[in-house]
Amino acid sequence: MDKQEAKKKIENLIQLLNKYGYEYYVLDQPTVPDATYDEKLQELEKLEAAFPEFVSESSPTQRVGGQPLDKFHKVEHHVPMLSLGNAFNEADLRDFDRRVTQLAQEPVTYICELKIDGLAIALTYEDGKFVRGATRGDGTIGEDITSNLRTIRSVPLTISEKRTIEVRGEAFMPLHSFLALNKEREEEEEMVFANPRNAAAGSLRQLDPKIAASRNLDLFLFGYGQWEAEEIGSHSDRLNYLSELGFKINPEWKRCETIEEVIEYVAHWTTERPNLSYEIDGIVIKVDNLQQQAKLGFTAKNPRWAIAYKFPATEAVTKLRDIELSVGRTGVVTPTAILDPVKIAGSTVQRASLHNADLIKEMDIRIGDTIVLKKAGDIIPKVVRAIEEKRTGNETEFSMPKNCPSCGSELVHLEEEVALRCLNPDCPAQLQEGLIHFVSRDAMNIDGLGEKVIEQLFQAKLIKTIADIYRLKKDELLNLERMGEKSVQNLLTAIDASKTNSLEKLLFGLGIRHIGAKAARTLAVHFQTMDRIQQATYDDFIAIDEVGEKMADAIARFFSEEKVIALLHQLSALGVNMTYTGADHSSKAALFSNQxxxxxxxxxxxxxxxxxxxxxxxxxxxxxxxxxxxxxxxxxxxxxxxxxxxxxxxxxxxxxxxxxxxxxx
Structure with missing residues (x-):
């Protein structure tokens, strides 16, 4: 292929892939299967590798993240990114309406938008190209996070508007991405994020853009900052124009003729908020007419033509009765708050993670305290603070023990970890938690082997290792309490069925440090058999794109252990499958083809x-x-x-x- 032909082919592929990306990430209406997109992307990558002089900034291959930065540079906002005044109830909204109509001296129409709980950002385009992205910062000076914002698939790299335009919006982490990220961090024994907003902000402030690229962030645009010669007369027309340019606009905005309609909109989303796939923390109400906005002007801090209604905080007050310690399958000792039952965000909460001793000390949480509890992200119960003025003097300070609460071994800090860890490989709590992990849904998925049954079998000394699960006998199970003929037979059938699971299920179930379900599947697809994994080296593992240094080291160490080698030999002898049997992508392609x-x-x-x-x-x-x-x-x-x-x-x-x-x- 000559250079001109290659250049034309690259340009056509970029145009096609950007169209597919817009349909998928902005419209949420894909027109081709993922496999088609991946095939075209691979074709483009090969062409760009062969003809690097034709690599364009608008190419989807440039979203994966460049070299890590040393630091973020400061960016001045030519038009300040002001915060909004707040409304907390219906009376506040009516006061806002009264002030606006008095100052405008004419009827006004409002635009209501969902207030996305994320990180405010500004995107600048020059001659149709995305050139800079910045955080809000203090409203006047932000940080240049262009390389991280380029990794968000819903941010267009080019637009048809050729004049300089700065658009503004909210970068956020969808709930499914937040839950997946925290699950992955738990598996890798890292601190979880308290809520999607913190996760989004933390992701966009990573100096390595590849980390931001892996976090599956998204973005909604809601307006402009600077635009040369704006010719639009209303905020609703602004939103429509942004959509026409290819920006992702939240579809739930509404034009309201009266404050009564605004109040109805607020009431609707106060109820429907849990059904969204992302977090919102309120409603933004703006005067629609831009001339009226200009007439109303600004105070020193806020625009007079807009206000943010804030949802009531999902908090509750309860009593901290005790702090219980649990030992995980990797030996990490975690404190958990035992609470008087309290209802919050629709569910009754009696336990909440306190994460580690440093956090307890920092918040000065004491047993017996009256504490404020919150559902972080309306999902995870979290202790926010103690109410010190309610202390009676009978509260007791908490201190972490020096020895494991399960086996009595000395607890240690590894490297720079915050958590305390038990290093005894025969610690009963670790062994039991490892068994629970092995039979869990994302691992071997053995129906009937829940936590209580595992605990019962462990206490009865019928199982100590994973291999023991496959040695269980009907007669010994029938001797246990609450184990009848039918339940025992069902359990043994489920255990036997799990032997045919594909390799990735076994890999995840083994509990290799830093290896979650996604990484386990990557390894299984790459190596296909357990034998090949056991024969592989650190260099073989690190050569896989999705495997980092910590992961590669953990995998190599794990499979070099004599106990692991013996265990895998036993499992193989017991009939447990050791190969990848994932479905062939072509075998049933017609079932949901192009749907x-x-x-x-x-x-x-x-x-x-x-x-x-x-x-x-x-x-x-x-x-x-x-x-x-x-x-x-x-x-x-x-x-x-x-x-x-x-x-x-x-x-x-x-x-x-x-x-x-x-x-x-």
Missing amino acids: TIVLTGKMENFSRNEAKELIEVNGGTVTGSVSKNTDIVIAGEAAGSKYNKAKELNITIWDEQQFKDAIDS
Whole structure:
């Protein structure tokens, strides 16, 4: 291929892939399967490698993140990014309306938008190209995070507007990304993020853009900062124009003719807020007419033409009765708050993680304290602070023990870890937690072997190692309490069935440090057999794109241990599968070929990730929201607004059994 032909081919592929990316990440309406996108992207990568002089900044290959930065440089906002005044109730909203109408001296129309709980950012485009992205900072000076913002797929690298334009919005982490990230961090024994906002902010302030690229961030635009010769007369027209330029706009905005409509909108989203796939912490209300905005002007801190209604905090007050210590499968000792039962955000909470002793000391939390509890991200119960003025003098300070609460071994700090760790490999708590992990849904998924049954078997000394699970006998199980003929037979059948699981399930179940379910699947797909993994070296592991230095070191160390080698030999002899048997992408491609699927609600037989993987293996594409281009909505228990929207649009709705039958057929 000559240079001119290569240049033309590269330009065409960039245009096509950016179109596919816009449809997927902005419109949430993909027109091609993921496999088609991946195929075209690989073709582009090969061409750019052969002809690097034709690599363009607008190429999707440039989103993966460049070299790590030494520091972030400061950026001055030519138009300050001011904060908004707050409203906390209906009376505050009516006061805002009264002030606005008095100052405007004419009727006003409002625009209501969801207040995304993320990080405010500004994107600058010159001659149609994305040239700079910055944080809000103090409103006047922010930080240049261009390289990190380029990794967000919903940020267009080029637009049709050739005049200089600075657009503003909110970068955020969707809830599914937040939960997946925290699960991964737990598996790698790192501190979890308290909420999606902190996770998004932390991701965008990474000096290594590759970390930001791995975090699956998103962004909604809501307005302009600077724009040469703006010719638009209303905020609603601004939003429509931004959408036309290819920016992602939150679809739930509404034009309200009266304050009564504004109050109705606020009430609706106060109720519907839990059904969104991202976090919001309020509603932003703006005067729609831009001339009226200019007339109303600004105070020293805030625009007079806008206000932010803040949702009531999901907090509760309760009593801290005790602090309980638990030992995880890797030996980390974690303190947990034992609370008087309290209802918060729709559920009753009796326990909350305190993470580590340093945090307890920093917050000066004492046993017997009256504490403020909050659901971080409306998901994870978290102790916020102690109410010191309610102390009676009977509270007791907490100190971490020097010895493991399970086996009595000395607890140690490893490297620069905050957590205390028990290093005894025969610690009963670690052994038991390792067994619980092995049988869990994302690992070997052995139905009937829950935590209580594992504990019962462990206490009865019927199991100590993973291999012991496959040596269980019917007679010895029948001697245990609450173990009848039928339940024992079902348990043994489930154990036997787990032997046929694909390699990635076994790898994850083994509990290799720093290796989560995703990394386990990557290893299984790459090596195909356990033998090849055991024969591989550190260099073989680090050569895999998704495997970092810590992971490669942990894998190499794990498979060099004599106990692990012996265990794998035993499992193989007991009939446990040691090869990757993942579905062939071409085998059932017709089932969901070129179809767009939305998952909603909780499934009994599949985790969200399992269902998504099955759909993609069978040729479909999973998206997060329902639109006219959705082909099927698969609804589990407690399906919410997505189910209702599917009914409104007359979209095919399957229950879990229909999905299972289709997959199994």
